[in-house]
Amino acid sequence: GNSAESQLLLDKVVEKAKAAKAGTGGGCVGPVIDEVSYTKIMRYIEEAERSDAKILLDGRQTNDYLERTTSGSGFWIGPTIIHHMNSTDAAMKHEIFGPVLSVYTVSSWQEAIDIENNNPFGNAACVYTVNGGAADWFTSRFRAAMLGVNIGIPVPREPFSFGGLYGTQSKYGDMDITGDGAMEFFSNRIKITTRWPFPAEAKEGGVTENGTSHSSGVVDHANFAGRM
Known part of the structure; x- marks a missing residue:
């Protein structure tokens, strides 16, 4: 420069x-x-x-x-x-x-990128500039997962996750520590499938004392709903 x-x-x-x-x-x-x-x-x-x-x-x-x-x-x-x-x-x-x-x-943009990308980490990188073309040049070449333009600590806003780049010492495992990655990692997905027959069908069909079901022959128009 x-x-x-x-x-x-x-x-x-x-x-x-x-x-x-x-x-x-x-x-x-x-x-x-x-x-x-x-x-x-x-x-x-x-x-x-x-x-x-x-x-x-x-x-x-x-x-x-x-x-x-x-x-x-x-x-x-x-x-x-x-x-x-x-x-x-x-x-x-x-x-x-x-x-x-x-x-x-450094003496050139390429030298700056080479120094940045040759380190073993890939958490974040940023560039300060008033030139949109320069910003695009750097952000398309940085080897990091969180990039900032005129922001020194580019922690992304929700719903995006905080985390490093695969293949570097800034990323271990499969998930990031915030955002949807954290929700996926720390949550158990419980699936509930529900069947609510129409009132008329409920009267005509049912369950016997021994637990077996019986039907009046009415076509099943029950509503099924799933949720997590």
């Missing part, structure tokens, strides 16, 4: 992330879930640093977050933005589950 345009976008992202406040209220960046997660996220950042990636925003050193961690108020890491030089860095390939954004600049 255009280096000047991409740098302008990156500068704006860094500026927004830097302004994010630590806390548990709306719009704030909260703590990570536990020490294990904290240590893992720190390791990803350190590994990226050793691989010559540029740490554009270092959440390890942000005062407000650092003070909360050292005071024993949980495990806090500020927003971190890493500009990778190598698309095979661990932080580029793995889902970190932390406030870390990995950035990699």
